Amino acid sequence: MANIADDIKSILEFYQALGFERLPINPPSPPGGQGGIKEATLKALREEIGDCKRCRLSEERTNIVFGEGNPDARLMFIGEAPGREEDLQARPFVGEAGMLLTRLIEKMGFKREDVYIANIVKCRPPMNRDPEKNEIESCRKFVERQIEIINPEVIISLGRISAQTLIGNSGLKMTTIRGNFFDYKGILLMPTFHPAYLLRNPKDKWLTWSDAKKVLDRLKKQS
C-alpha cells in the first residue's frame, strides 16, 4: 500500500513540476511516456535510500551502487552485491565480471542500455565476502521496489545469493535451480551463474548461454 502511495506521490510531483495544482483530466504524457514515470519513480527511490546507513555495509563502502539501465526494460539482471570497481564507479557490473555480463547481453541481441542491471545489496561487502543475512534483509526492499517499478517480463538472477533471495529459499543450490524458470510475484525468474563464477569456471559459460536462450524464447513469445 505504501508503495502505491509512493508512486502516486511521484506522479503528482511530476505534474506539479509542470505547473498543475491538481492532476489534470487529460494529463500530458510525461517525457518518455511510461518510461518517464518509471524513471521519476526510480529517482525518488534513490533519494529515499539517501546516504543509507541501515546496515553495516555502509561503513566501508565508497559509493552506493543503485543500479542502471532502461527504466522500461523487458529484461532485468540482478546480481548479489557490488565489487571493487563497482564501489569506486557507483555503477553495477563494470569490472571484469561486468564485461562478461555485457558480452552476454550483446550476444542476446540487446545493448546494456536496453536492460536494467542491479544488485540485491547496494554496498560492497568488505573483501567481496558474501552479504550476510541481516544485510540482505536490510537492503532487499530496495531491489524489490526496483523490480516493482520496472516490472520487467523476465529477471535473470546472477549467482546463488540473488536466486535464493528472490525465490525466498536459502537452501537452494545453483546446480539444481539454474536453467529452470521460477515465479517472482508474477514475473518469470531465470537463475543462472554469476559472471564472476564463469570467469573462474569458463567451461560452464555454455550453461549460462543455454539459460539465456530460454529467456530469449520466452521474450519472443511475449512480444
Ligand code: SF4
Ligand atoms: S547495503 Fe543497502 S541497507 Fe545496507 S547500507 Fe547499503 S544501501 Fe543501506
